[in-house]
Amino acid sequence: xxxxxxxLFRPLKIKEKELPNRIVMPPMLVLRxxxxxxxxDWYGGHARGGVGVVIVEATAVNRFGSxxxxxxxxxxxxxxxxxxxxxxxxxxxxTLGRSVSPAEVDRSEIEEIxxxxxxxxxxxxxxxxxxVEPHGAHGFLLNQFFSPVQNKxxxxxxxxxxxxxRMSLKIMEAVRPMCGPDMVxxxxxxxxxxxxxxxxxxILAKELVKAGLDILDxxxxxxxxxxxxxxxxxxxxxxxxxxxxxDEVERALEVLNEGRADLVAVGRGxxxxxxxxxxxxxxxxxxxxxxxxxxxxxxxxxGKEIPIECTQWG
Ligand SMILES: Cc1cc2nc3c(=O)[nH]c(=O)nc-3n(C[C@H](O)[C@H](O)[C@H](O)COP(=O)(O)O)c2cc1C
Numbered sequence: 001x002x003x004x005x006x007x008l009f010r011p012l013k014i015k016e017k018e019l020p021n022r023i024v025m026p027p028m029l030v031l032r033x034x035x036x037x038x039x040x041d042w043y044g045g046h047a048r049g050g051v052g053v054v055i056v057e058a059t060a061v062n063r064f065g066s067x068x069x070x071x072x073x074x075x076x077x078x079x080x081x082x083x084x085x086x087x088x089x090x091x092x093x094x095t096l097g098r099s100v101s102p103a104e105v106d107r108s109e110i111e112e113i114x115x116x117x118x119x120x121x122x123x124x125x126x127x128x129x130x131x132v133e134p135h136g137a138h139g140f141l142l143n144q145f146f147s148p149v150q151n152k153x154x155x156x157x158x159x160x161x162x163x164x165x166r167m168s169l170k171i172m173e174a175v176r177p178m179c180g181p182d183m184v185x186x187x188x189x190x191x192x193x194x195x196x197x198x199x200x201x202x203i204l205a206k207e208l209v210k211a212g213l214d215i216l217d218x219x220x221x222x223x224x225x226x227x228x229x230x231x232x233x234x235x236x237x238x239x240x241x242x243x244x245x246x247d248e249v250e251r252a253l254e255v256l257n258e259g260r261a262d263l264v265a266v267g268r269g270x271x272x273x274x275x276x277x278x279x280x281x282x283x284x285x286x287x288x289x290x291x292x293x294x295x296x297x298x299x300x301x302x303g304k305e306i307p308i309e310c311t312q313w314g
Contacts, residue, residue, distance in 0.1 A: 003249065003250065003253065004253075005249065005253065005280055005281065005283070007022070007253060007256040007257055008021060008022050008023060008249075008252060008253065008256065008264070008277075008280065008281075009021045009022070009281055010022060012052075012239065012262060012263070014184055014214055014215065014239060015181065015182075015184055015214060016181060016182055017086060017130055017131075017182075017184055019052045019053055019086060019263070020052045020084065020085070020086075021050070021051075021052040021277065022052060022256060022262065022263050022264055023050070023051045023052050023053075023252075023263075023264060023265075023266060023277050024051065024052065024053045024055060024217075024241055024263050024264065024265040024266070025046050025051045025053065025054045025055060025085075025265070025266065025267075025270050026055055026217070026219070026241075026243055026265035026266075026267045027055045027056065027057050027058050027089075027090035027133065027135070027188070028057055028267055028271065028298075028308070029057045029058060029302055029308070030042055030057055030307060030308050031301070031302065031305065031306065031307045031308060032307050034056065034057075034059065034068065034073060034076050035068065035072040035073065035075070035076065038307070039076065040075050040076050040079045041079070043056060043076060043079060043080050043087075044076075044079030044080060044082065044083050045083070045274050046083070046085070046270060046274045047079065047080045047081070047082070047083025047084055047085035047087075048083040048084065048274075049083075049270070049273075049274035049275040049276065049277055049278055050084070050275070050276075050277030050278040050281060051085050051266075051270065051277050052085060052086065052263075052277075053085055053086045053087075053088055053130075053131070053263075054080045054085045054086070054087055054088070055088045055089065055090055055131070055133060055186070055217075055265075056076070056080075056087065056088065056089040056090065057089075057090060058090045058091075058092040058135050059089060059090065059091060059092055059120075060092045060093075060094045061091050061092065061093065061094050061113070061116035061117050061119075061120040062094035062116050063120075064116070064119060064120035064123040064124070065119050065120070065123055068123065069123060069127075070123050070126035070127040070128075071127075073123070073124070073127035073129075074127050074128060076127075077127050077128040077129055078128070081128070086130040086131065087128070087129050087130050087131070088129060088130055088131030088132060088133055088184070088186060089124055089129055089131075089132055089133065090132075090133045090134075090135050090188065091117060091120050091121070091124075091132055091133060091134050091135060091175075092135045092140070093113055093117075093134075093135065093140065093141040093142055093171075094113060094116055100141065101144060101150060101152070102141070102144050102145045102150065102151045102152070102153055102157065102158065102167075103151070103152045103153050103158075105141075107155075110157065110167065110170070113171075114170050114171055114174045115174070117134065117171045117174050117175050118174040118175060118178055120132075121174075121175040121178035121179065121183075122178045124178075124183070125178055125179065125180060125182075125183050129183060130182075130183060130184060131183055131184040131185070131186055131214075131215070132175060132179065132183060132185060132186070133185075133186035133187060133188055133217060134168070134171050134172070134175065134186075134187055134188070135188055136168050136187055136188055136189045136190075137188040137189055137190040137217075137219050138188075138190055138219065139190070139193065139194070142167060142168050142171070143189075143190055143193060145157065145164055145166075145167040145168065146164050146165065146168065146193070146196065146200075146204060147164070147193050147194040147195050147196060148161075148164065148194075148195040148196060149194040149195035150194055150195075151164050161200055161203055161204075165203070165204050165207055168187070168204070168208070169207055169208070169211050172185070172187070172208060172211035172212060172213065173211055176211060176212040179212075184214040184215060185212055185213055185214045185215075186213070186214065186215040186216070186217050186241075187208050187213055187215075187216060187217065188217040188218075188219055189201060189204065189205065189208075189216065189217070189218060189219075190218075190219060190220065191218055191220075191221070191229045191230075191232070191233070192229065198229070198232050201232075201233075202232060202233065202236075205233050205236055206236060209236050209237055209238055213238055214238060214239075215238060215239050215240075215241060215263070216233055216236070216238055216239070216240045216241070217240075217241040217243075217265070218230040218233060218240060218241060218242060218243070218261070219243045219244075219265075220243065220244050221241075221242035221243050221244055221261065222242065222243070222244035222245065222246075222251075225254070225260075226242070226244070226245070226246060226251040226252070226254050226255050226260070227242035227246075227254070227255035227258070227260030227261045227264075228260065229242075230242035230255070230260055230261040231258075231259075231260040231261070234259065234260065234261065234262075239261075239262035239263060240261045240262055240263070241261060241262070241263040241264070241265050242255050242260060242261035242263070242264055242265065243264070243265040243266075243267060245269075245293075246264045246265065246266050246269070247266045247267075247268070247269020247270070247272075247276060247290070247291055249280055249285070252264045252266070268291040268293070268295075268298055268310075269290070269291045271291065271298050271308060271310050272289045272290060272291040272292075272310045272312045272313075273288050273289035273290070273291075273312075276288055289310075289312050289313070289314075290312065291310070291312065292311070292312060294311055296311050297309040297310055297311050298310065
């Protein structure tokens with residue numbers, strides 16, 4: 001294959017941070033722990049494989065401060081930095097020990113979740129993370145607050161879009177000051193969901209930017225064409241990440257060359273082959289261990305609550 005891969009390897013400056021290239025490892029639950037040798041090796045190995053940014057898997061905010069501390073997270077951050085990547089982490093809204101919909105979260109619990117987010121971001125900053133990402137995507141709690149179908153509240157957190165955005169914006173306002181000048185603030189959002197589409201998502205995205213967002217992570221971002229769902233968010237003044245089967249190099253390049261996003265996230269492709277970025281940079285396409293989308297040992301293992309693996313590993 002003779003293709004010009006240089007667009008994937010252009011650095012990008014965001015605030016004080018220099019992203020060495022445009023390749024992002026998106027958050028993926030691997031169930032190896034974050035403070036265990038297995039977890040640290042997993043993420044360190046991916047950093048050594050050449051990604052620009054590692055976004056560590058969805059982690060419940062109530063785990064920080066008690067189970068997860070700046071001290072015990074530092075080896076993870078160090079391993080990612082030593083591998084040559086920036087380290088971010090996705091922050092998952094605690095669901096208060098039970099499965100809840102927005103209507104079941106009472107006012108004091110809203111404050112509790114926001115407080116957990118603030119504290120978690122503080123721990124992440126102290127641990128040396130370069131970024132934190134509230135998880136607002138994929139039909140989980142923050143996404144449900146935004147959805148007019150899933151959010152049945154009748155107070156100022158439900159109803160009109162201004163109200164349905166309030167939960168996410170409260171979290172952004174709480175997290176932003178904890179980031180200081182050095183840590184970047186990401187947000188993962190699903191652009192088309194239950195009862196809303198791109199138009200409503202653009203309203204949210206603009207408010208997120210006003211609240212201090214540094215990078216918008218759109219997922220899913222590809223439907224008919226790679227990155228087509230990320231493209232509408234491109235001109236809001238912050239870089240945009242696109243995802244979905246961008247381990248196919250032509251697809252990743254199309255996203256960047258057509259200007260549909262600024263960064264490309266490679267998920268399952270990086271589970272199959274952590275060295276995907278280096279191999280692409282060096283033109284060793286034949287050596288890439290390809291994801292075949294069987295989902296058997298990645299999503300499949302998640303369902304069984306065991307560490308994820310890949311059917312394509314030798
Ligand atoms: C095993 C596994 C775990 C995942 N865990 C998360 C997660 O913690 N948070 C999240 O936002 N997305 C999660 N995802 C979705 C990925 O971040 C990504 O959006 C998805 O895999 C599509 O990208 P791909 O086609 O490159 O694999 C997960 C995906 C997989 C395969």
